[in-house]
Amino acid sequence: MSLAIINGDIFGRKEKEIYIEGNRIKKVGQIESLIDENTVVIDAEEKTVIPGFFDSHTHFADMGINRENDVSECKSIEDVLKKIEKKKLNVVHGWDESLFREKRYILKKDLDIFDFPVIAFRVCGHLAVLNSEAIEMIELKDLDPRFYDLEKGIFKEDTLSKISKIYPKTIENYVRGIENATELAYSLGVTSIVDTVTPDIFKAYERIENDGTLGIRAHLYMKAKYIDNIINSGLSRIGSEKLRFNGTKIFTDGSLGAKTAALSFNYRGTEENGTLIYKDEELMELIRKIDKNELQAMIHCIGDRAIGQVLDCLDNIPRKIRHKIEHVEITNEKIRERIRKLKIPCSLQPNFLKWSENMYVERLGDKAVLNNRYKKMIEKGIKMGFGSDCMPFSPLFGIKCAVNDPYGESISIEDAIKFYTVGSAYLAYRENDLGTIGSGKLADIVVLSENIFSEIEKIKVEKTIFDGKIVL
Numbered sequence: 001m002s003l004a005i006i007n008g009d010i011f012g013r014k015e016k017e018i019y020i021e022g023n024r025i026k027k028v029g030q031i032e033s034l035i036d037e038n039t040v041v042i043d044a045e046e047k048t049v050i051p052g053f054f055d056s057h058t059h060f061a062d063m064g065i066n067r068e069n070d071v072s073e074c075k076s077i078e079d080v081l082k083k084i085e086k087k088k089l090n091v092v093h094g095w096d097e098s099l100f101r102e103k104r105y106i107l108k109k110d111l112d113i114f115d116f117p118v119i120a121f122r123v124c125g126h127l128a129v130l131n132s133e134a135i136e137m138i139e140l141k142d143l144d145p146r147f148y149d150l151e152k153g154i155f156k157e158d159t160l161s162k163i164s165k166i167y168p169k170t171i172e173n174y175v176r177g178i179e180n181a182t183e184l185a186y187s188l189g190v191t192s193i194v195d196t197v198t199p200d201i202f203k204a205y206e207r208i209e210n211d212g213t214l215g216i217r218a219h220l221y222m223k224a225k226y227i228d229n230i231i232n233s234g235l236s237r238i239g240s241e242k243l244r245f246n247g248t249k250i251f252t253d254g255s256l257g258a259k260t261a262a263l264s265f266n267y268r269g270t271e272e273n274g275t276l277i278y279k280d281e282e283l284m285e286l287i288r289k290i291d292k293n294e295l296q297a298m299i300h301c302i303g304d305r306a307i308g309q310v311l312d313c314l315d316n317i318p319r320k321i322r323h324k325i326e327h328v329e330i331t332n333e334k335i336r337e338r339i340r341k342l343k344i345p346c347s348l349q350p351n352f353l354k355w356s357e358n359m360y361v362e363r364l365g366d367k368a369v370l371n372n373r374y375k376k377m378i379e380k381g382i383k384m385g386f387g388s389d390c391m392p393f394s395p396l397f398g399i400k401c402a403v404n405d406p407y408g409e410s411i412s413i414e415d416a417i418k419f420y421t422v423g424s425a426y427l428a429y430r431e432n433d434l435g436t437i438g439s440g441k442l443a444d445i446v447v448l449s450e451n452i453f454s455e456i457e458k459i460k461v462e463k464t465i466f467d468g469k470i471v472l
Contacts, residue, residue: 008044052191052444057387064177108153247296
């Protein structure tokens with residue numbers, strides 16, 4: 001079966017038609033002679049047609065599982081508690097105190113109204129609050145005391161991996177999660193993603209791919225603590241058109257929301273400036289090991305102090321692979337110039353701009369103007385891709401944020417779309433197959449509900465094509 005799109009305002013092209021044969025684009029423009037009775041024809045009616053969105057930073061499998069216990073829309077602590085009570089939930093995800101009427105973290109005292117264990121993960125994934133029943137289920141001697149406060153019930157960073165074991169997820173859970181997340185992805189025009197995985201999540205993706213039912217192009221990075229297992233098992237940057245193992249995820253600091261992102265200055269009203277997870281030599285040795293085995297490092301660094309440490313390491317390591325840095329939220333001119341000079345591509349989250357006038361100001365004070373300076377990075381010619389970190393998982397929301405920067409540094413809608421398509425494809429070594437509409441490219445295409453240059457708030461995804469098939 002073949003597929004044709006006609007009368008489309010094709011992003012980045014003058015032509016108005018696309019002909020798809022199998023799972024690839026055969027021709028763009030002048031396709032009349034190729035259309036026959038077996039061709040399914042989509043009339044785009046002058047609406048914008050773009051490559052499928054490529055989200056460069058997700059927690060895709062976990063998101064699919066967590067949709068049932070998501071509290072990201074709650075506007076108060078009371079709303080969160082009501083949802084926990086109604087569904088008798090042991091675990092909830094996604095609360096954001098910047099949205100709460102109370103303008104504070106959930107605390108142990110709030111959750112102690114329940115006589116069953118409750119773990120409430122903040123939206124950033126770097127902080128959770130436990131009630132007394134849940135705290136009794138963990139071995140505190142195994143946790144780093146720097147990262148928990150028993151009185152408040154707050155646990156941060158590496159302690160969370162141990163806390164998550166209280167209610168472990170199975171491979172079967174992850175399979176269902178990937179399938180649930182894929183359905184959501186189609187509705188938002190997302191056809192390719194990057195996911196940070198554990199061995200069990202990796203096995204879930206493999207199972208779906210081996211069954212022939214994987215409906216997303218997934219590019220996987222396993223957490224750095226598994227690096228020796230990765231090397232010993234012989235995993236390399238290999239895979240199919242739909243499933244690829246790309247490399248290793250390194251965390252070098254935490255998050256601004258949890259006040260663990262490593263800054264060169266103190267958080268507003270505190271004596272804290274975040275935490276570097278690695279000593280310089282430890283980080284350099286880890287990156288060397290990853291590069292030596294021709295894996296790609298995906299390096300989380302949010303604060304300017306963490307970004308500086310990462311750049312120092314990359315500057316002193318001969319690199320065979322184009323490693324990438326994630327988030328890069330707090331920068332200055334010196335940092336941006338170093339990124340340009342070292343030719344380090346960046347995966348950025350424009351949806352984080354939603355916090356510019358609340359959470360960033362609350363954490364950083366007058367330094368909030370340093371956050372997410374995409375326009376300045378574009379001016380430097382830095383290679384960039386966009387992702388969501390599932391906060392929320394929605395490219396159109398991220399694009400709306402990027403073109404409406406509250407600090408007067410909005411970028412063009414053309415650039416925003418490029419970063420959410422070909423920019424992200426470049427970050428994952430997929431620019432030859434994905435990210436643009438052209439002959440020979442994989443047929444992942446989205447038809448929007450309007451022309452992209454109309455009112456951005458009104459635009460939705462009307463149709464999604466994945467691997468040459470209409471899936472929405």
